[in-house]
Amino acid sequence: METKFEFAKQIVQEAADYILAHMKEDLQVERKSSPTDLVTRLDKEVQQLLVDRIKSIYPEDLICAEEGCLRAAVGQGSVWVIDPIDGTNNFVAQQEDFAVMLAYFENGVGKFGIIYDVMKGDCYHGGGAFPPCRNNDPLPPFKKKPLQEFLVAGNSGMFESNEWGLADLGRAALGIRVYGSAAISYAKVLSGRLLTYITYLQPWDYAAASILGESLGYRLLTVSGEPADFKTRQPVMMVPIEMQEEIQSYIYERKEN
Amino acid sequence: METKFEFAKQIVQEAADYILAHMKEDLQVERKSSPTDLVTRLDKEVQQLLVDRIKSIYPEDLICAEEGCLRAAVGQGSVWVIDPIDGTNNFVAQQEDFAVMLAYFENGVGKFGIIYDVMKGDCYHGGGAFPPCRNNDPLPPFKKKPLQEFLVAGNSGMFESNEWGLADLGRAALGIRVYGSAAISYAKVLSGRLLTYITYLQPWDYAAASILGESLGYRLLTVSGEPADFKTRQPVMMVPIEMQEEIQSYIYERKEN
Structure with a gap:
């Protein structure tokens, strides 16, 4: 699982680098279910990048992803869940406050999750057997207050x-x-x-x-x-x-x- | 005015440094007009720091500030407007998304403004005779879109x-x-x-x-x-x-x- 986790962090970094390299180009913004439900060229390209990388190393694994029709259920088998760009409206209108997300499950059990705030360069990663961190710093366990x-x-x-x-x-x-x-x-x-x-x-x-x-x-x-x-x-x-x-x-x- | 603008940017930086140096200490949070209208020790100390620095160099100038009772009207004379920590609730609950603000008017005419996002280290400054910038980069003039x-x-x-x-x-x-x-x-x-x-x-x-x-x-x-x-x-x-x-x-x- 260590290898898979390292691989996952690496491809999310690649996805973020891809966004940073291409975000000043024409984003080809389209509307999905409503006038404020946006998708861009980069949502699709980044998802394809992640899918291709996963499939090249783990061809048997299954995928559930936002764009298109990859909709594996997490309950069975080895399943990757991908959100290539979460916060697409922020991405389009603000060029900040959006993130790449990746999660991995085996037979319904979450093994690790990754949230990468692209413009801040902050990677939240861990869960399962891995300590949850922001970059190299452990995240704080919940602390009760009023x-x-x-x-x-x-x-x-x-x-x-x-x-x-x-x-x-x-x-x-x-x-x-x-x-x-x-x-x-x-x-x-x-x-x-x-x-x-x-x-x-x-x-x-x-x-x-x-x-x-x-x-x-x-x-x-x-x-x-x-x-x-x-x-x-x-x-x-x-x-x-x-x-x-x-x-x-x-x-x-x-x-x- | 150039000297005054440089002085203003310098004291806002001092204010931000003061917040960064003391924000991990006990903030002594108090409630003002309502349970969600917060003020901390640092709101007061940072305001005092800014007022002291202005008064030491420009003793004749007037001040309008959030905390306490300095409420000069901007319409007459040389007036500094101070918000020592804007977004105090964010400051207390999140330790980010708050800012120091300073503005300067002469007989009602705005000469420059400064907004310093403390945790991002982003200083928005200019206006009047000075080009509006974020740090060293010019800010974009408004661009119309739908x-x-x-x-x-x-x-x-x-x-x-x-x-x-x-x-x-x-x-x-x-x-x-x-x-x-x-x-x-x-x-x-x-x-x-x-x-x-x-x-x-x-x-x-x-x-x-x-x-x-x-x-x-x-x-x-x-x-x-x-x-x-x-x-x-x-x-x-x-x-x-x-x-x-x-x-x-x-x-x-x-x-x-």
Whole structure:
């Protein structure tokens, strides 16, 4: 597993270098499901780069990835989960606050996760048998404080509609932040800078963070407190186990009629 | 003015160095007007450092500053406007995304502004007779694009209540961001990473940005499109002049009954 982990960190670095080398070129921005759901040439090229590198060394392994139709389920076999550029809107509009994410599972067990904040050059890596680190520094295990001393993050639309009680949680906390990228938000949770990040996500948005977080005292759950399915788009939250109960006194899944 | 500008940049650097040297100590966090309106020992000490340095060299100059009761009006005389730590909640909860701000006016005319993102080490400086720069690089003049290609920022509560049509503007744009600091948000506007930043602010929150922004094609206005008063807490927006009309088709002051 050591070799696979080193390989994974190396190809994520290659992906980041590729983005840095090409981000000033024409990005060929396209719209996917909505006018604000963007994809660029580089999302596709970076995913292809990662897929090709994995397939060249581990031809039997399976892949679940954001762009296109590689949708292996993580529950069986050796599965890589790829988000080539998380925070594509930030990438296009700001040229910062986006990240490459990679996670690796064997028969449903997370072995390691990697979140690479490309413009800061910060690599969050580890989980499973590997100590979770930012670059060469160990990440801090969760440290409990009163709710009112924590910031919480999510999607602005969810705060606006108070979906799942998100605005109520924000009011009980120190404040609300919206960064526009799951990877960037999770990196802040893993650094102790946010209590939690709550929104609708796909498996590639949360897989790496969920593996990294487990080693630090967090769990990746749906807003009703169940394990995420790692298959479909679900409302999920990464919460410290120690404060799950308190967070869930605000956050709950509303059963629609 | 050249000497005064160099002096200003030097004392802001001293302030940032002071924060970096002392931020791991006990911050003595206190609450001001509300449970989420924080002030620390360092807000006060950094302000005192800046006031002392200004008064030692320019004893006749006047000061308007966030903490305490130095509240000179910018309209008359030589006035320094100080925000020792903007984004205090980020400073306390995240140890990043906060800034020192300093602005200088003569008889109401902005001569230069400085925004120093302490943890990134990025100094935004200039305005008036000085070219606006981030560190040694010139900042880009505003470049018009369709509204839907821009991100907009503000305060989460204002988005939640759609105050001044802020959520409507967010929906017409590429998305909404909430960073928890006027300085950090303005730095992104000045870098072309946000279209606008709209929220209730005090003069020390917007003075530096307003001077820097003027040289790049922006204006600091109230949400009804009037010049800000530089005296009281007002709902203000920094907008590119070229897109003011389009922005104001969403943003307007609601007259309460």
